[in-house]
Each structure stands twice: as C-alpha cells, then as structure tokens.
Amino acid sequence: MLEVSGLRKAFDGTEILRGVDLAIDRGDVLAVLGPSGGGKTTLLRCLNFLEQADAGTMTFLGQQMDMSAVSRRDIAAYRRHTAFVFQNFNLFSNKTAIQNVTEGLIVARKMPRAEAEERALAALERVGLADKKDAYPSHLSGGQQQRVAIARAVAGQPDVIFLDEPTSALDPELIGGVLDVIQRLAEDGMTMIVVTHEIGFARRVADRVLFMEEGRALACQETKAFFEEQKLERIQAFLRSLNRKEA
Numbered sequence: 284m285l286e287v288s289g290l291r292k293a294f295d296g297t298e299i300l301r302g303v304d305l306a307i308d309r310g311d312v313l314a315v316l317g318p319s320g321g322g323k324t325t326l327l328r329c330l331n332f333l334e335q336a337d338a339g340t341m342t343f344l345g346q347q348m349d350m351s352a353v354s355r356r357d358i359a360a361y362r363r364h365t366a367f368v369f370q371n372f373n374l375f376s377n378k379t380a381i382q383n384v385t386e387g388l389i390v391a392r393k394m395p396r397a398e399a400e401e402r403a404l405a406a407l408e409r410v411g412l413a414d415k416k417d418a419y420p421s422h423l424s425g426g427q428q429q430r431v432a433i434a435r436a437v438a439g440q441p442d443v444i445f446l447d448e449p450t451s452a453l454d455p456e457l458i459g460g461v462l463d464v465i466q467r468l469a470e471d472g473m474t475m476i477v478v479t480h481e482i483g484f485a486r487r488v489a490d491r492v493l494f495m496e497e498g499r500a501l502a503c504q505e506t507k508a509f510f511e512e513q514k515l516e517r518i519q520a521f522l523r524s525l526n527r528k529e530a
C-alpha cells in the first residue's frame with residue numbers, strides 16, 4: 284500500500300537518511316527500532332512530509348510521487364489518508380478532548396460539526412475515553428492525552444498512521460494502557476508504522492521490523508525472523524542492551 288525507495292535527507296550538509304527503502308501492506312504494522320539518533324523520527328516525518336526529503340520515490344495507493352518535489356496540494360491530498368501521532372501528543376491545551384479530535388475534521392476536512400462530533404465520540408470510545416470528552420489536556424494524565432491524540436488520528440479514518448515513540452514521554456505505569464490501545468487498532472486492521480523502544484510490544488504486534496542505524500535500514504524483515512533468527516551481530520547487541528535495561 285505504501286512503498287518508499289531511496290529516501291534521502293540531509294540537515295545542514297549532514298546526511299541523516301542515506302537511502303532508505305521500506306514497504307508496508309494494508310493492515311500490517313511495521314515497527315521501526317534502532318538506537319537514538321539513527322534517523323527514525325526523520326524517517327517518519329519525511330513519510331508524512333513534515334520534512335521534505337532530498338530524494339526518494341513513494342508509491343501510495345498506486346500513485347507514484349517524487350518525495351523531493353511534491354506540491355503543497357499533493358501533500359494536503361496525501362494527508363487526508365494519513366495521520367501522525369507525536370511523542371509529546373501535540374494536543375491543543377485550550378481545547379477539550381473532543382474539540383482536539385473534531386478540530387481537524389471541521390477545519391481541514393470541512394465536515395459539518397454534528398458529523399465531526401459523532402465521529403470524534405466514536406473515536407474517543409475506541410480509546411476508552413468517551414467519559415473524558417469534555418476534559419482539557421491539563422486535567423488528563425499523559426497516557427490519557429496520548430489516547431486522545433490516537434483518537435484524533437483514527438477519527439480521520441486514515442489509511443495509515445505514523446506513530447513516533449508514542450509511549451516514551453509517559454510514566455512507566457501509563458505505557459501499558461497506550462500500547463493496549465495501539466494493539467487493538469492493529470487487531471482491527473489499522474495499518475501503522477510505529478517507532479518504538481518497547482520490544483515486547485513490537486514482538487507482539489508488529490508484522491515486520493525495520494532496524495534503523497546511522498540513517499540506514501540495516502534490516503527489514505518479518506518480526507519472528509528479526510527476533511529469533513537475527514544474523515546481524517549489531518542488531519543482536521542492540522537487542523541484548525535493551526534486555527539488560529528491562530531486566
């Protein structure tokens with residue numbers, strides 16, 4: 284459904300993405316793992332054109348685009364099919380949970396308010412927060428705020444959701460609830476690319492794993508093979524270091 288090849292991006296002359304290829308089928312979850320600074324966030328931002336790539340070809344829903352030369356119009360059209368969940372939620376602090384969810388539907392999609400509210404409520408129900416619909420972000424825990432952000436993402440009925448370390452800003456006891464919500468979306472067939480350090484979650488939920496380091500995809504393979512038949516010493520060492528942290 285989404286395929287990218289030869290993705291390159293430099294900041295101030297330093298190459299951060301050095302020719303990344305990836306592909307994801309509809310209904311699949313791709314987990315992106317790898318050490319900090321490896322280019323995972325930049326990759327995800329380029330995929331949603333929050334950063335403009337220097338090179339790369341994207342095929343999305345059968346349509347091919349030069350990622351270095353997309354028009355604002357093409358980006359706007361593309362984003363009707365995608366959603367992005369940020370590490371720090373990015374909610375409007377002066378809007379309630381439901382207003383955060385309806386905002387994009389009403390403003391960007393020109394949806395009538397009543398219809399937007401109906402959709403938003405359904406989305407909040409999906410993340411278990413219908414009872415918090417009128418709460419402001421400051422009155423919600425980090426985990427609840429991130430679930431509102433996920434509701435906002437699903438309310439637009441995207442074809443794919445990009446999630447950048449959705450639980451890494453959370454206190455440990457709040458991580459599980461957010462991962463459960465993402466797992467349920469996966470079980471419902473949502474296509475997702477999720478950057479995460481939660482190895483257990485990746486193992487459980489991802490169909491494939493992409494390992495990024497120094498701007499390159501060192502591996503992109505099925506989850507079981509990635510964890511159980513890993514041949515690359517570098518990746519084995521990375522997984523061992525995470526296990527040590529968890530232990």
Ligand SMILES: Nc1ncnc2c1ncn2[C@@H]1O[C@H](COP(=O)(O)OP(=O)(O)O)[C@@H](O)[C@H]1O
Nearest residue numbers: 294295299317318319320321322323324325326
């Ligand atoms: N807007 C930017 N300007 C300059 N350098 C950046 C920018 N964004 C990211 N970088 C650099 O790119 C590298 C990869 O960053 P990032 O994509 O955030 O990696 P990761 O998400 O894997 O930790 C880092 O060295 C970071 O400093």
Ligand SMILES: [Mg+2]
Nearest residue numbers: 323324325448
């Ligand atoms: Mg990052």
